[in-house]
Amino acid sequence: MNNSSSGQDPLLLLVEDEQDTADLVTLIMKERGYQVLHAADGSVALEKVALMPPPSLVMLDIQLPHIDGITILETIRATPDWENVPVIMLTAVADQDKIKKVRALTVQDYVLKPFRQETLLRSVDQSRTTSARPQ
């Protein structure tokens, strides 16, 4: 079951290797009413995808130690229960080829770092109204 419908605070899986950025996103999202589960590298993130129920939202960096964010996104979209989880890419990578790959896998938004708090929160609000897969 998706955590967003469990009656608890919605759960965000944040995949981010830069600790200060993770701390900032955690602060912002906790104020927004989310529980935040932080994975600091790609290997830990893949463990979460394999072992835990789907969260309400994933925020995913691209440039990560061990396994990159695009591989994690591919795994999310190929994993039953997780395939429709909203994903917001949160990255300083503006490379055209990588963005094409991300588009093919469908994400709710692509937020470039550095980000503004209001931009991030607007993206979160939009992710609630768009599905991961086109209907």
Added chain:
Amino acid sequence: MKPILMSSIKNQDKTTDTRLIGEEPMEYTQPKEIGAEGEELVHIDASFEPLIPKFLTNRKKEVVTMQAALAAQDYETVRTVAHGMKGAGGSYGFDRITDMAAVVEQAAKTGDASTIERDLPALGSYLDRVKVVYE
């Protein structure tokens, strides 16, 4: 397929501007505001205050890390650290950190030691001078 949004407020690499939806890029560089004792003032969201001391301490450590890496001609470490700093700086409200880190990151990609040698001390000096005003 539903297009992804592009909520970033600045694209760091104008040659790969892939914005699909969202506002126009805005200029990031903050105008310099000098305090009475010559310090550079930066206005930061008061809700970020608990995170700022550690954020600034970590950036100073990263300047030292990049200086050591430069001395060893380890441009990949310089690039990686500068990439993370570029993403974190402006997210906290320190746009000049992002601007300077972006220059260092680009120089590291091309092995441009002279630019890094010029800009790392400037970055360190900025971190020593900056004074945060919470609002």
